[in-house]
Amino acid sequence: MIDLSAAPAAQPWLTPAEYWQGLTDATSRLDPPYGVIHLGALAHNTHDMLRRAGGKPIRVASKSVRVREVLDAVLALPGYEGVLAYTLSEALWLATDAGPDRTGIRDVVVGYPTAERAAIARLARDPELAARVTLMVDSVAQLDLVDAVVAPAEREPIRIALELDASWDGPAGHIGVWRSPVHTPAAARALAAHVARRPGFALVGMMSYEAQIAGQADDPAGRPAFAQTVRWMQRRSKAELLERRALAVAAVRELAELEFVNGGGTGSLEFTSEDPSCTEIAAGSGLFGGHLFDNYRGFAPAPATAFALSVVRRPKRATATVLGGGWIASGPPGADRMPRPVWPEGLEFAPREMAGEVQTPLSGAAAEALRVGDRVWLRHTKSGELSEHLNEFALVGEQGVVGTTPTYRGEGKAFL
CATH class of the missing domain: 3.20.20.10 (Alanine racemase)
Structure with missing residues (x-):
């Protein structure tokens, strides 16, 4: 069971090198593509949204979560009441x-x-x-x-x-x-x-x-x-x-x-x-903290979810190609709807390919150090698109991976 009853004291996501390397180490035995939910970051976002709501109940927008166990865990907290399906x-x-x-x-x-x-x-x-x-x-x-x-x-x-x-x-x-x-x-x-x-x-x-x-x-x-x-x-x-x-x-x-x-x-x-x-x-989207919210002045959710892809090609010295990546958010097509490579830092999409359904070339100084089999971490834009591409999330706690939880897709549900 996911327990969100208390907000964490530590906030490792404020130090990107610590946070992303910690997720890499915790999931080293998993084969990409996979997604993670950092339980501390999820708890932080859950309680910060309650603070921002100022005592008014929050109805959870399920399209931005699509993980039944997360919905149940959030609704167990005072201040969250009901679902918007x-x-x-x-x-x-x-x-x-x-x-x-x-x-x-x-x-x-x-x-x-x-x-x-x-x-x-x-x-x-x-x-x-x-x-x-x-x-x-x-x-x-x-x-x-x-x-x-x-x-x-x-x-x-x-x-x-x-x-x-x-x-x-x-x-x-x-x-x-x-x-x-x-x-x-x-x-x-x-x-x-x-x-x-x-x-x-x-x-x-x-x-x-x-x-x-x-x-x-x-x-x-x-x-x-x-x-x-x-x-x-x-x-x-x-x-x-x-x-x-x-x-x-x-x-x-x-x-x-x-x-x-x-x-x-x-x-x-x-x-x-x-x-x-x-x-x-x-x-709902604030629970997982997609990069859409990096551009708001009033709040900054923790990146509670992310996904890892494997480097499978090195077409040239400053380019590493990962398998998959085209997990695009809804809305007007544009760079702000694509996933964002966040670790290693300094990776950029190829302008004529961007995030591809099967492969995604990434360039930049950081790409030179990547080798076949290495992981690259990406953040989703909103939230629903991430769960639609995964059967389950790995749950990461203070001691590493502590379990998994299925998405709607992992439970055989594809509603829209």
């Missing part, structure tokens, strides 16, 4: 009791609308699952789909949350992500009224994800002018969202007794914790 099939799996060794999670919100008909049918006909899982909607059509799968008279009441669009319509137009079409308080109230009067549904929550704040780095390396623009945008977006979200939540609360109002992300824990309209915060 990414598909309904995943939510049902997480919520299902599987014997004494794995009790189903009792509060799972699906963060995105679903069209999984078989999963809807299973949810609708299982009282236990229907009490534990909440569906996300932003249109009447999504309710119609549920009714088409199982009629209201033939099913359990389906728990529903409304998603409010948290993007900012600034001077340059839409800034944020294209999620819900429900942008105004009036639109939120209209959809809530429709849910309230339809049989077979129970409106229990709201959600809004401010991606332009949580997911946009405010201190990108080497781009000072762009950083100032981002900060300007975020200040104005925060002010607008605080007012609009409060009005939307108040409008919906006139029609339903909401159990939760979810907002935020790892990058906006402080902002969302101070928003009185939100009762909880969604966050």
Whole structure:
């Protein structure tokens, strides 16, 4: 079992040579490719996120973890409550009791609308699952789909949350992500009224994800002018969202007794914790600490996870080629979505190949000392892409590798 009950006193990741060499020594008997979870770094991130949340509960975003044992360990801590899942099939799996060794999670919100008909049918006909899982909607059509799968008279009441669009319509137009079409308080109230009067549904929550704040780095390396623009945008977006979200939540609360109002992300824990309209915060990527967060001013997660690849070729003196490497994060294609070689220091991708699916050439002074069979450590950008490439993580504690834990993939689950 992973125990995250206490934050560690030592922080070896602050000394890169000590940290990465320690991981190399601890995993010397493993054959790459493999991933590690440094338990001390994970515990540090887990407790630091609680500190940043300022007492407001954190709902764990599972798409950024995809490791069941880590989810269970985090949820065992006071301050973490429930899961924000990414598909309904995943939510049902997480919520299902599987014997004494794995009790189903009792509060799972699906963060995105679903069209999984078989999963809807299973949810609708299982009282236990229907009490534990909440569906996300932003249109009447999504309710119609549920009714088409199982009629209201033939099913359990389906728990529903409304998603409010948290993007900012600034001077340059839409800034944020294209999620819900429900942008105004009036639109939120209209959809809530429709849910309230339809049989077979129970409106229990709201959600809004401010991606332009949580997911946009405010201190990108080497781009000072762009950083100032981002900060300007975020200040104005925060002010607008605080007012609009409060009005939307108040409008919906006139029609339903909401159990939760979810907002935020790892990058906006402080902002969302101070928003009185939100009762909880969604966050997950900060647990593993991908290099995306190296470019934020307000916090610096420890690199709790990383992966090692083997050098298999030496095409020239200053180039070492590792097997694999193209573990790319979602989002606009670019250098910030690729894994980052971190040890040995000083390695760079070949501009015309970058991180490849099967091989990745790495150049630089450090490459000259690498030999066939040596390991290179890389950090992922976000978190989900790392777990999707691994069957398991090696767990590294103070005494070296202390065990392994399977990813979703290692448990035979590929939800999306």
